[in-house]
Amino acid sequence: MLQNGVSILHDNARPHTGAPVVALLEKYGWKRLKHPPCSPDLSPPDFDLFPKLNEPLRGIRFPNLDVLNEEVSRMIRELNKDGVLCGIQALPKRWRSCMDKQGDYIEGL
Template structure:
């Protein structure tokens, strides 16, 4: 998990570092997934489609799946993850960003494997 600081934009160097962190996490927890191949489905954000991001993904050993310009079927976070988190947070009041991050992290860690 990675939480971006409030008011910070996702830049190419930041995104590249996320791809590298993902590779390390897969290497640590993935039980050989890197040798089997990892397919990366990203959105159409400019940082995802930049040449630098594609080169970094390739250097990490990822295959980039093409994403159509508009597809409801290929945005599972928008239709599964985010509504579930929104429902969990409904009616809660948090004092600061750290508390919100803690709440969301705890919730994500308590979800069963088949949730993902």
């Protein structure tokens, strides 16, 4: 993948699409990949991490944000240890599929 140069995928937020950022990316020859508006299909936390955190944490009430933060951090470390967080590897396939479908939602990929 790195033989083809750098490709960057970021959402359409104003800081990412502003003229200074676009000019800098072009200066370094970085290819900007298209990103459909409001696409959870292309955010690894949305399609990979959050679904894996939802099930074990569903229905649990945490007494405060510190306890919640500790538990979520522990779960992320556990998921990473087992190697099940692989969203970044799935991103190229998801991006191609999303572009082929002109930005339509691609649930179940």
